[in-house]
Amino acid sequence: MTNDCLFCRIVAGEIPATVVHETDETLAFRDIGPKAPVHVLVIPKVHHTDVSELAVADPGLAGKVLAACAAVAAGEGLGEGGFRVIFNSGPHSGQEVFHVHAHVLGGKPLGPMVS
């Protein structure tokens, strides 16, 4: 728990969120500003800054975050249409919250990736 981290505070129940999936080690909740009909954020409950740091510190947990993304997509009915998973990391990515999170996006054709 990092006191000044928004997503640690969501894990602690101090800030409300619409939770759609939870395991012992991961939490998934709807993005407050959805960019697609389905836009869910998947996080490890313990604090890691970004995907690079998580992958080195705890690759098993990184795998569990990805498994949670797949479970969210299935639970949201994205099996047929498919979905996109994005980790923003570092200044060029536009990462704004420095608790690693996967964006799970779907529910419509998403178009090409940005270059």
Ligand code: 5GP
């Ligand atoms: P980033 O740009 O860091 O990859 O994405 C951060 C995401 O967190 C954004 O899509 C933003 O809409 C979302 N977000 C920011 N504050 C909150 C919040 O208080 N609750 C929820 N559910 N999402 C948030």
Ligand code: ZN
């Ligand atoms: Zn945190």
